[in-house]
Amino acid sequence: MNANNLDPAAQQQRKAYYDRIGKDSMTPLWEVLGALVPHQPKSPAVPHQWKYAAVRDSVMEAGRLISAEEAERRVLILENPALHGQSCITQSLYAGLQLIMPGEVAPAHRHTQSALRLVLDGEGAYTAVDGERTTMRRGDFIITPAWTWHDHGNLGNEPVVWLDGLDIPIVRFLDAGFAEKSDSAYQAVVRPEGDALARYGANMVPVDFYQQPAEPTKVFVYPWERTLASLRAIASGTPDTHFGHKQRYVNPATGRSPMPTMAAFxxxxxxGFETRPYRCTDGTVYVCLRGSAEASVAGQSFRLGENDVIVVPSWHSHQFRAGPETVLFSYSDRPVQQALGLWREQRN
Known part of the structure; x- marks a missing residue:
């Protein structure tokens, strides 16, 4: 019987019962079962776009208001409009635009959260991970794995901006966050640039190296020029109707995602190609690195230009229609969902 059909006396009796058990920190499942066990995902997040040309001035203004040393990380969080105050772009993912000015150092620290960087704007900066630096070039996908020491510096003459993607909400949900600051602002260089890529990223690994599946990749930079060359090499074939030509980044030593909590593509x-409608349970953050495209997300239309960011929440149907040839980078929480047997997709 629907509770709305109960007579007033019965409704009052139930309310009194709920109030009474509430004092013992209990609540009736039948009042919330539909929300707890939905027939399909109903994400509270909403589709949204950040036009880089529109927000760049605000990012640069932060550089005049606070130093990288004072802020520790000078970042403007890309907050989902439906999740205000939660510092997340989906319920499980964080995104932000980080700025480092010429001559600055974002001081060394480490934390249990995994992080990725996608370089968007400017030249001359570097990221250092456990004693190895890599020069940051536009389109490079760079990882700072969980609990690795990392710092950033700008040896060039212009501001550098990159997109940060972290699993902060996942770690926060699990109450498993730890962080530590270094005594030094930056790490001593102990290996030459490119060492990790040479050791672990050339279809070879050191003879005595064995890695557990959950451990992050030793390759912490995936250069844009290699990514673009790989995509162009397969683009002569017939494009997939739902993706065009889409590749996922992997840890070369295991074939798994470079990070245990986040996948990148x-x-x-x-x-002129238009992908067919597609949806999946992993809410996804997209960045347009080259070209332009029309994106349709659950009936909403967005025009993507270079460096624009768009979020597609879980189980939201979406498709893209390219103007000129277009390259999109994306990341999601797919590894977590797949490890738990939760991930689903639907191709229309």
């Missing part, structure tokens, strides 16, 4: 959509 790059896809090339040929000029």
């Amino acid at each position: 790059s896809q090339l959509i040929p000029a």
Whole structure:
């Protein structure tokens, strides 16, 4: 019987019962069962776009208001409009635009949260991970794995901006966050640039190296020029109707995601090509690195230009239509969902 059909006396009796058990920190499941066990995902997050040209001035203004040393990380969080105050772009993912000015150092620290960087704007900066630096070039996908020491510096003459993606909400949900600051602002260089890529990223690994599946990749930079060359090399074939030409980044030593909590992808959509509607349970953050495209997300339309960011929440149907040849980078929480047997997709 629907509770709305109960007579007033019965409704009052139930309310009194709920109030009474509430004093013992209990609540009736039948009042919330539909929300707890939905027929399909109903994400509270909403689709949203951040136009880089529109927000860049605000990012640069932060550089005049606070130093990288004072802020520790000078970042403007990309907060989902439906999740205000929660510092997340989906319920499980964080995103932000980080700025480092010429001559600055974002001081060394480490934390249990995994992080990725996608370089968007400017030249001359570097990221250092456990004693090895890598020069940051536009389009480079860079990882700072969980609990690795990392710092950033800008040896160039212009501001540098990159997108930060972290699993902060996942770690926060599990109450498993730890962080530590270094005594030094930056790490001593103990290996030459490119060492990790040479040791672990050339279809070879050191003879005595064995890695557990959950451990993050030793390769912490995936250069844009290699990504683009790989996509272009396969683009002569027939594009997938739902993705165009899409590749996922992997840990070369295991074939798994570079990070245990986040997956990353790059896809090339040929000029004029329109992907078919697709949805999946992993809410996804997309960045347009090259070209432009029309994105349709659950009936909403967005025009993506270079460096624009868009979020597609869980189980929201979406498709892209490229103008010129377009390259999109994306990241999501797919590894977590797959490890738990939760991930689903639907191709229309």
